[in-house]
Amino acid sequence: METHLQRWRLILGAEAAQEESPLLDKNQLEIDALLASIYDADNMGALNGSSPQISKWLGDIRKYFPTPVVRILQMDAFERLDLKQMILEPELLASLEVNVSLVATLLQLKDVLPEETKDTAKIVIQKLIEQLKKELARPMEQAYRGRIKNNSTKSAFPKGKIDWKRTILTNLKNYQPKENLIIPQHFYRFNAYTPKLSRLILAVDQSGSMANSVVHASIIACVLAGIPSFKTNLVVFDTDVIDLTEQLVDPVSLLFSVQLGGGTHIAKALKYCESLISHPAETTIILISDLFEGDLSDNMFGIIDKLQSGGVKFVSLLSIDNEGIPSYDKKNGRRLAAMGIPSFASTPQQFPKLMAALFNGQDISTATIS
Numbered sequence: 001m002e003t004h005l006q007r008w009r010l011i012l013g014a015e016a017a018q019e020e021s022p023l024l025d026k027n028q029l030e031i032d033a034l035l036a037s038i039y040d041a042d043n044m045g046a047l048n049g050s051s052p053q054i055s056k057w058l059g060d061i062r063k064y065f066p067t068p069v070v071r072i073l074q075m076d077a078f079e080r081l082d083l084k085q086m087i088l089e090p091e092l093l094a095s096l097e098v099n100v101s102l103v104a105t106l107l108q109l110k111d112v113l114p115e116e117t118k119d120t121a122k123i124v125i126q127k128l129i130e131q132l133k134k135e136l137a138r139p140m141e142q143a144y145r146g147r148i149k150n151n152s153t154k155s156a157f158p159k160g161k162i163d164w165k166r167t168i169l170t171n172l173k174n175y176q177p178k179e180n181l182i183i184p185q186h187f188y189r190f191n192a193y194t195p196k197l198s199r200l201i202l203a204v205d206q207s208g209s210m211a212n213s214v215v216h217a218s219i220i221a222c223v224l225a226g227i228p229s230f231k232t233n234l235v236v237f238d239t240d241v242i243d244l245t246e247q248l249v250d251p252v253s254l255l256f257s258v259q260l261g262g263g264t265h266i267a268k269a270l271k272y273c274e275s276l277i278s279h280p281a282e283t284t285i286i287l288i289s290d291l292f293e294g295d296l297s298d299n300m301f302g303i304i305d306k307l308q309s310g311g312v313k314f315v316s317l318l319s320i321d322n323e324g325i326p327s328y329d330k331k332n333g334r335r336l337a338a339m340g341i342p343s344f345a346s347t348p349q350q351f352p353k354l355m356a357a358l359f360n361g362q363d364i365s366t367a368t369i370s
Contacts, residue, residue, distance in 0.1 A: 031064050038077050062097075071099045078105065090120040098127045103255070104215045110256055122252050129251045132219050163188040198282035200224060201233045201273050205289035207264050213317075214258055217288045218244070222251040233276055237269035238262030239294065264292055267299040274307060281311035288317045291332040291343070301335060308339065316343035317354075 024032060037057065061073050074096060096102055106113070106121045113121060171184040202224075204210070204217045214236065221234040225248040234244045234254075239262055247254040266289060277283050285307065293300050308314050316336055318328045326345035336343040346354050 027064070030060065034060055034064065034073075038073065038080055067097055070097050071101075075101055090117050093117060093120045093124060096124070098124055098131060100128065100216050103128050107215065107255060107258060122256070125252050125255055129219055129222065132216070133223055161189060197230050197284060198279055199231045199233065199277065199284070201235060201276060201283065201285045203266075203269050203273050203285060203287045203289075204234065204236045205238070205264055205266070205269075205287075206236045206258055207238050207262055207290075207292075210288070210290060213288050215255065218255055218258065219251060222248050222254065225249070233273075235269060235273055235276075237265060237272075239265045239268070241265075241269050241272045243272070263294040264289070265295050266291070266293045267295050267303055270300065270303045270307070274303065277307075277310075277312065280307070283311075284313040284315065286315045286317060290318060290327055291316070291329040291336075293329070293332065297332055297335070300332075301339075304336075304341070305339065308341070314341050316341060318343060318345045 034057065057077075061070050065073065103125050106124065110118070110121070166188040167184055167186075168182060170186065170188065171182050174183045174185060175181070176183060202217055202221050204214055206214045218234065218236075221232055221244075224232040225234075225245075232245070232248065234248060236242050236244055236258060238259075244254055244257065247257060266287070270285070270287070273285055304314060316333075318326045318333070328343075333343045
Protein backbone atom coordinates (compact mmCIF):
# COMPACT_ATOMS: atom_id res chain seq x y z
CA MET A 1 0.00 0.00 0.00
CA GLU A 2 2.85 2.34 0.87
CA THR A 3 4.45 1.88 -2.59
CA HIS A 4 1.08 2.56 -4.21
CA LEU A 5 0.69 5.78 -2.22
CA GLN A 6 4.24 6.87 -2.97
CA ARG A 7 3.64 6.51 -6.70
CA TRP A 8 0.50 8.58 -6.51
CA ARG A 9 2.32 11.18 -4.44
CA LEU A 10 5.02 11.48 -7.14
CA ILE A 11 2.38 11.73 -9.86
CA LEU A 12 0.27 14.37 -8.08
CA GLY A 13 3.16 16.48 -6.77
CA ALA A 14 3.85 18.28 -3.50
CA GLU A 15 0.28 19.56 -3.12
CA ALA A 16 -0.80 15.97 -2.44
CA ALA A 17 1.61 15.58 0.52
CA GLN A 18 0.22 14.80 3.94
CA GLU A 19 1.82 16.99 6.60
CA GLU A 20 1.51 14.51 9.43
CA SER A 21 3.38 11.65 7.70
CA PRO A 22 5.77 12.25 4.80
CA LEU A 23 5.49 9.40 2.30
CA LEU A 24 8.71 9.83 0.33
CA ASP A 25 12.20 8.69 1.26
CA LYS A 26 15.36 10.66 0.46
CA ASN A 27 15.73 9.41 -3.12
CA GLN A 28 12.06 9.88 -3.87
CA LEU A 29 12.20 13.44 -2.56
CA GLU A 30 15.05 14.14 -4.99
CA ILE A 31 13.03 12.63 -7.86
CA ASP A 32 10.09 14.78 -6.78
CA ALA A 33 12.25 17.91 -6.92
CA LEU A 34 13.57 17.00 -10.39
CA LEU A 35 10.05 16.58 -11.74
CA ALA A 36 8.77 19.69 -9.96
CA SER A 37 11.41 21.83 -11.64
CA ILE A 38 9.68 21.32 -15.00
CA TYR A 39 6.10 20.25 -14.16
CA ASP A 40 5.25 22.21 -10.99
CA ALA A 41 3.79 25.64 -11.80
CA ASP A 42 5.35 27.13 -8.63
CA ASN A 43 8.81 26.11 -9.82
CA MET A 44 8.44 26.85 -13.53
CA GLY A 45 11.66 28.39 -14.78
CA ALA A 46 13.73 27.07 -11.87
CA LEU A 47 16.41 25.87 -14.29
CA ASN A 48 16.59 29.08 -16.30
CA GLY A 49 19.72 31.20 -16.25
CA SER A 50 21.91 28.77 -14.32
CA SER A 51 24.23 26.55 -16.34
CA PRO A 52 25.61 24.65 -13.31
CA GLN A 53 22.07 23.95 -12.14
CA ILE A 54 21.04 22.73 -15.60
CA SER A 55 24.12 20.52 -15.78
CA LYS A 56 23.35 19.00 -12.36
CA TRP A 57 19.72 18.46 -13.36
CA LEU A 58 20.80 16.61 -16.51
CA GLY A 59 23.04 14.36 -14.46
CA ASP A 60 20.41 13.73 -11.79
CA ILE A 61 17.66 12.70 -14.19
CA ARG A 62 20.03 10.05 -15.61
CA LYS A 63 20.60 8.80 -12.10
CA TYR A 64 16.92 8.06 -11.51
CA PHE A 65 15.33 7.52 -14.93
CA PRO A 66 15.98 5.17 -17.90
CA THR A 67 17.16 6.66 -21.19
CA PRO A 68 13.71 6.85 -22.92
CA VAL A 69 12.33 8.81 -19.94
CA VAL A 70 15.43 11.05 -19.84
CA ARG A 71 14.75 12.01 -23.47
CA ILE A 72 11.14 12.88 -22.67
CA LEU A 73 12.20 15.01 -19.69
CA GLN A 74 14.81 16.84 -21.77
CA MET A 75 12.34 17.68 -24.51
CA ASP A 76 9.70 18.73 -21.99
CA ALA A 77 12.28 21.02 -20.37
CA PHE A 78 13.04 22.58 -23.77
CA GLU A 79 9.37 23.24 -24.47
CA ARG A 80 7.99 24.15 -21.03
CA LEU A 81 10.93 26.18 -19.73
CA ASP A 82 12.21 27.53 -23.05
CA LEU A 83 15.66 26.04 -22.44
CA LYS A 84 16.89 26.26 -26.01
CA GLN A 85 19.81 28.28 -24.66
CA MET A 86 20.99 25.00 -23.14
CA ILE A 87 22.14 23.78 -26.51
CA LEU A 88 24.07 26.99 -27.15
CA GLU A 89 26.62 25.85 -24.54
CA PRO A 90 28.99 23.07 -25.70
CA GLU A 91 29.51 21.49 -22.27
CA LEU A 92 25.74 21.10 -21.79
CA LEU A 93 25.12 20.01 -25.35
CA ALA A 94 27.68 17.22 -25.01
CA SER A 95 25.88 15.89 -21.94
CA LEU A 96 22.44 15.56 -23.55
CA GLU A 97 20.96 12.20 -24.53
CA VAL A 98 21.11 12.01 -28.31
CA ASN A 99 17.83 11.55 -30.21
CA VAL A 100 16.17 12.64 -33.45
CA SER A 101 14.22 15.48 -31.80
CA LEU A 102 17.40 16.98 -30.32
CA VAL A 103 19.18 16.86 -33.68
CA ALA A 104 16.13 18.40 -35.39
CA THR A 105 16.27 21.26 -32.87
CA LEU A 106 20.00 21.73 -33.52
CA LEU A 107 19.42 21.90 -37.26
CA GLN A 108 16.68 24.48 -36.86
CA LEU A 109 19.11 26.63 -34.83
CA LYS A 110 22.24 25.91 -36.85
CA ASP A 111 22.43 29.40 -38.34
CA VAL A 112 22.67 31.01 -34.89
CA LEU A 113 25.02 28.49 -33.27
CA PRO A 114 28.47 29.89 -32.42
CA GLU A 115 31.36 28.06 -34.10
CA GLU A 116 32.51 26.26 -30.92
CA THR A 117 28.97 25.01 -30.31
CA LYS A 118 28.55 24.05 -33.96
CA ASP A 119 31.56 21.73 -33.64
CA THR A 120 29.97 20.09 -30.61
CA ALA A 121 26.65 19.86 -32.45
CA LYS A 122 28.38 17.97 -35.26
CA ILE A 123 29.75 15.48 -32.73
CA VAL A 124 26.25 15.03 -31.30
CA ILE A 125 24.83 14.47 -34.78
CA GLN A 126 27.57 11.95 -35.56
CA LYS A 127 26.62 10.05 -32.40
CA LEU A 128 23.02 9.84 -33.60
CA ILE A 129 24.13 8.67 -37.05
CA GLU A 130 26.26 5.88 -35.59
CA GLN A 131 23.44 4.89 -33.24
CA LEU A 132 20.89 4.66 -36.05
CA LYS A 133 23.31 2.91 -38.40
CA LYS A 134 23.62 0.10 -35.87
CA GLU A 135 19.83 -0.15 -35.69
CA LEU A 136 19.14 0.14 -39.42
CA ALA A 137 22.05 -1.18 -41.46
CA ARG A 138 21.88 -4.89 -40.65
CA PRO A 139 18.11 -5.42 -41.07
CA MET A 140 18.13 -3.42 -44.29
CA GLU A 141 21.07 -5.38 -45.71
CA GLN A 142 19.45 -8.65 -44.71
CA ALA A 143 16.16 -7.55 -46.20
CA TYR A 144 17.74 -6.71 -49.53
CA ARG A 145 19.65 -9.99 -49.73
CA GLY A 146 16.30 -11.73 -49.60
CA ARG A 147 14.69 -14.46 -47.61
CA ILE A 148 15.51 -18.14 -47.74
CA LYS A 149 12.25 -19.86 -48.64
CA ASN A 150 11.12 -23.03 -46.87
CA ASN A 151 10.94 -25.04 -50.06
CA SER A 152 14.03 -26.56 -51.66
CA THR A 153 14.87 -28.04 -55.04
CA LYS A 154 16.65 -31.26 -56.00
CA SER A 155 19.88 -30.64 -57.86
CA ALA A 156 22.80 -32.82 -58.98
CA PHE A 157 25.12 -29.82 -59.05
CA PRO A 158 23.84 -27.41 -56.40
CA LYS A 159 24.52 -23.70 -56.44
CA GLY A 160 23.66 -21.45 -53.55
CA LYS A 161 22.76 -22.51 -50.01
CA ILE A 162 22.33 -26.28 -49.52
CA ASP A 163 19.41 -27.67 -47.53
CA TRP A 164 21.62 -30.06 -45.55
CA LYS A 165 18.83 -31.49 -43.42
CA ARG A 166 16.79 -32.66 -46.40
CA THR A 167 19.91 -33.74 -48.32
CA ILE A 168 21.13 -35.95 -45.45
CA LEU A 169 17.73 -37.49 -44.68
CA THR A 170 17.09 -38.30 -48.34
CA ASN A 171 20.52 -39.89 -48.80
CA LEU A 172 20.69 -41.94 -45.59
CA LYS A 173 20.12 -45.05 -47.70
CA ASN A 174 23.54 -44.40 -49.24
CA TYR A 175 25.37 -44.56 -45.88
CA GLN A 176 28.69 -46.46 -46.11
CA PRO A 177 29.46 -48.00 -42.66
CA LYS A 178 33.12 -48.81 -43.37
CA GLU A 179 33.94 -45.30 -44.49
CA ASN A 180 31.41 -43.74 -42.07
CA LEU A 181 30.22 -41.59 -44.95
CA ILE A 182 26.99 -40.71 -46.71
CA ILE A 183 27.41 -40.58 -50.46
CA PRO A 184 24.66 -38.28 -51.76
CA GLN A 185 23.08 -38.97 -55.13
CA HIS A 186 21.23 -35.67 -55.04
CA PHE A 187 21.64 -32.41 -53.18
CA TYR A 188 18.82 -30.08 -52.21
CA ARG A 189 19.32 -26.34 -52.28
CA PHE A 190 17.19 -23.53 -50.91
CA ASN A 191 15.48 -21.21 -53.34
CA ALA A 192 16.54 -17.70 -52.36
CA TYR A 193 14.21 -14.82 -53.05
CA THR A 194 16.08 -11.85 -54.49
CA PRO A 195 14.16 -8.57 -54.66
CA LYS A 196 14.20 -6.78 -57.96
CA LEU A 197 15.45 -3.34 -57.06
CA SER A 198 18.16 -1.28 -58.74
CA ARG A 199 17.24 2.23 -57.56
CA LEU A 200 15.64 3.61 -54.41
CA ILE A 201 14.66 7.30 -54.37
CA LEU A 202 13.76 9.07 -51.13
CA ALA A 203 11.85 12.29 -51.82
CA VAL A 204 11.75 14.21 -48.55
CA ASP A 205 9.54 17.20 -47.79
CA GLN A 206 11.75 19.68 -45.89
CA SER A 207 9.08 22.17 -44.88
CA GLY A 208 9.24 23.30 -41.25
CA SER A 209 6.64 20.82 -39.98
CA MET A 210 8.72 17.90 -41.25
CA ALA A 211 11.90 18.62 -39.22
CA ASN A 212 12.22 15.25 -37.47
CA SER A 213 11.27 13.42 -40.65
CA VAL A 214 14.00 15.18 -42.63
CA VAL A 215 16.61 14.22 -40.04
CA HIS A 216 15.69 10.57 -39.87
CA ALA A 217 15.08 10.18 -43.60
CA SER A 218 18.49 11.72 -44.38
CA ILE A 219 20.24 9.31 -42.03
CA ILE A 220 18.28 6.37 -43.45
CA ALA A 221 19.38 7.44 -46.93
CA CYS A 222 23.01 7.44 -45.78
CA VAL A 223 22.61 3.90 -44.43
CA LEU A 224 20.92 2.72 -47.64
CA ALA A 225 23.68 4.31 -49.70
CA GLY A 226 26.09 1.88 -48.04
CA ILE A 227 24.30 -1.11 -49.62
CA PRO A 228 26.12 -1.56 -52.96
CA SER A 229 23.45 -3.72 -54.61
CA PHE A 230 21.30 -0.75 -55.58
CA LYS A 231 21.53 2.99 -56.07
CA THR A 232 20.06 5.33 -53.46
CA ASN A 233 19.07 8.91 -54.27
CA LEU A 234 18.11 11.52 -51.69
CA VAL A 235 16.00 14.40 -52.97
CA VAL A 236 14.77 17.09 -50.57
CA PHE A 237 12.24 19.74 -51.49
CA ASP A 238 10.03 22.60 -50.40
CA THR A 239 9.12 24.87 -53.32
CA ASP A 240 12.59 24.10 -54.71
CA VAL A 241 14.19 20.70 -55.31
CA ILE A 242 17.71 19.78 -54.19
CA ASP A 243 19.48 16.49 -54.97
CA LEU A 244 21.71 15.60 -52.00
CA THR A 245 22.80 12.20 -53.30
CA GLU A 246 26.46 13.16 -53.66
CA GLN A 247 26.55 14.20 -49.99
CA LEU A 248 25.38 10.81 -48.69
CA VAL A 249 29.01 9.90 -47.98
CA ASP A 250 29.16 12.68 -45.36
CA PRO A 251 25.91 12.55 -43.32
CA VAL A 252 26.87 15.36 -40.92
CA SER A 253 27.54 17.85 -43.70
CA LEU A 254 24.41 16.62 -45.44
CA LEU A 255 22.22 17.35 -42.43
CA PHE A 256 23.77 20.79 -41.97
CA SER A 257 23.03 21.59 -45.61
CA VAL A 258 19.30 20.89 -45.20
CA GLN A 259 17.25 24.08 -45.16
CA LEU A 260 14.14 23.49 -43.06
CA GLY A 261 11.11 25.67 -43.76
CA GLY A 262 9.27 27.03 -46.77
CA GLY A 263 6.29 25.82 -48.76
CA THR A 264 5.62 22.49 -50.47
CA HIS A 265 5.70 21.54 -54.16
CA ILE A 266 5.45 17.74 -54.34
CA ALA A 267 4.67 17.63 -58.06
CA LYS A 268 7.88 19.50 -58.87
CA ALA A 269 9.90 17.09 -56.72
CA LEU A 270 8.34 14.01 -58.31
CA LYS A 271 8.98 15.43 -61.77
CA TYR A 272 12.66 15.61 -60.88
CA CYS A 273 12.58 12.07 -59.45
CA GLU A 274 11.12 10.89 -62.78
CA SER A 275 14.21 12.23 -64.54
CA LEU A 276 16.41 9.90 -62.45
CA ILE A 277 14.62 6.73 -63.51
CA SER A 278 16.08 4.47 -66.20
CA HIS A 279 14.44 1.15 -65.27
CA PRO A 280 10.94 1.88 -63.88
CA ALA A 281 10.16 -1.73 -62.90
CA GLU A 282 13.31 -1.81 -60.75
CA THR A 283 12.71 1.55 -59.06
CA THR A 284 11.00 2.41 -55.78
CA ILE A 285 10.11 5.97 -54.74
CA ILE A 286 9.43 6.69 -51.07
CA LEU A 287 7.69 10.05 -50.66
CA ILE A 288 8.10 11.39 -47.11
CA SER A 289 5.65 14.25 -46.69
CA ASP A 290 2.53 15.46 -44.88
CA LEU A 291 0.91 15.68 -48.35
CA PHE A 292 -0.12 19.32 -47.93
CA GLU A 293 0.60 20.20 -51.55
CA GLY A 294 1.11 23.87 -52.36
CA ASP A 295 0.54 23.31 -56.08
CA LEU A 296 -2.62 21.83 -57.60
CA SER A 297 -3.10 18.34 -56.20
CA ASP A 298 -4.19 17.08 -59.62
CA ASN A 299 -0.68 17.80 -60.95
CA MET A 300 0.85 15.72 -58.15
CA PHE A 301 -1.50 12.79 -58.72
CA GLY A 302 -1.02 12.97 -62.48
CA ILE A 303 2.71 12.39 -62.08
CA ILE A 304 2.18 9.65 -59.48
CA ASP A 305 -0.24 7.86 -61.81
CA LYS A 306 2.25 8.13 -64.68
CA LEU A 307 5.08 6.73 -62.55
CA GLN A 308 2.97 3.90 -61.21
CA SER A 309 1.62 3.01 -64.66
CA GLY A 310 5.22 2.79 -65.90
CA GLY A 311 6.06 0.18 -63.26
CA VAL A 312 7.55 2.31 -60.48
CA LYS A 313 6.69 1.13 -56.97
CA PHE A 314 5.44 4.07 -54.90
CA VAL A 315 5.21 4.34 -51.10
CA SER A 316 4.14 7.37 -49.02
CA LEU A 317 5.39 7.82 -45.47
CA LEU A 318 3.59 10.54 -43.55
CA SER A 319 5.90 10.76 -40.59
CA ILE A 320 9.00 9.09 -39.17
CA ASP A 321 9.46 11.20 -36.05
CA ASN A 322 10.05 9.80 -32.56
CA GLU A 323 6.39 10.06 -31.54
CA GLY A 324 4.96 8.68 -34.79
CA ILE A 325 2.03 11.10 -34.63
CA PRO A 326 0.57 11.46 -38.15
CA SER A 327 -0.38 14.90 -39.40
CA TYR A 328 -1.30 15.03 -43.06
CA ASP A 329 -3.79 16.08 -45.68
CA LYS A 330 -6.54 13.47 -45.25
CA LYS A 331 -8.06 14.10 -48.67
CA ASN A 332 -4.78 13.47 -50.48
CA GLY A 333 -4.14 10.45 -48.28
CA ARG A 334 -7.47 8.96 -49.34
CA ARG A 335 -6.67 9.60 -53.01
CA LEU A 336 -3.37 7.73 -52.65
CA ALA A 337 -5.18 4.83 -50.98
CA ALA A 338 -7.68 4.73 -53.84
CA MET A 339 -4.73 4.33 -56.23
CA GLY A 340 -3.50 1.35 -54.25
CA ILE A 341 -0.61 3.33 -52.78
CA PRO A 342 0.00 2.77 -49.07
CA SER A 343 0.18 6.01 -47.09
CA PHE A 344 0.90 5.78 -43.38
CA ALA A 345 3.05 6.94 -40.48
CA SER A 346 6.11 5.01 -39.36
CA THR A 347 8.23 5.43 -36.25
CA PRO A 348 12.03 5.08 -36.53
CA GLN A 349 11.77 1.68 -34.84
CA GLN A 350 9.28 0.45 -37.43
CA PHE A 351 11.10 1.74 -40.49
CA PRO A 352 13.63 -1.14 -40.89
CA LYS A 353 10.76 -3.65 -40.75
CA LEU A 354 8.85 -1.63 -43.30
CA MET A 355 11.89 -1.64 -45.60
CA ALA A 356 12.28 -5.39 -45.07
CA ALA A 357 8.66 -5.93 -46.14
CA LEU A 358 9.22 -3.69 -49.16
CA PHE A 359 12.45 -5.38 -50.27
CA ASN A 360 11.02 -8.86 -49.75
CA GLY A 361 8.16 -8.18 -52.12
CA GLN A 362 5.36 -8.04 -49.56
CA ASP A 363 2.24 -5.96 -50.11
CA ILE A 364 3.12 -2.92 -47.97
CA SER A 365 -0.53 -2.00 -47.53
CA THR A 366 -1.22 -5.32 -45.77
CA ALA A 367 2.19 -6.01 -44.21
CA THR A 368 2.19 -6.31 -40.44
CA ILE A 369 4.70 -3.88 -38.93
CA SER A 370 5.00 -4.49 -35.19
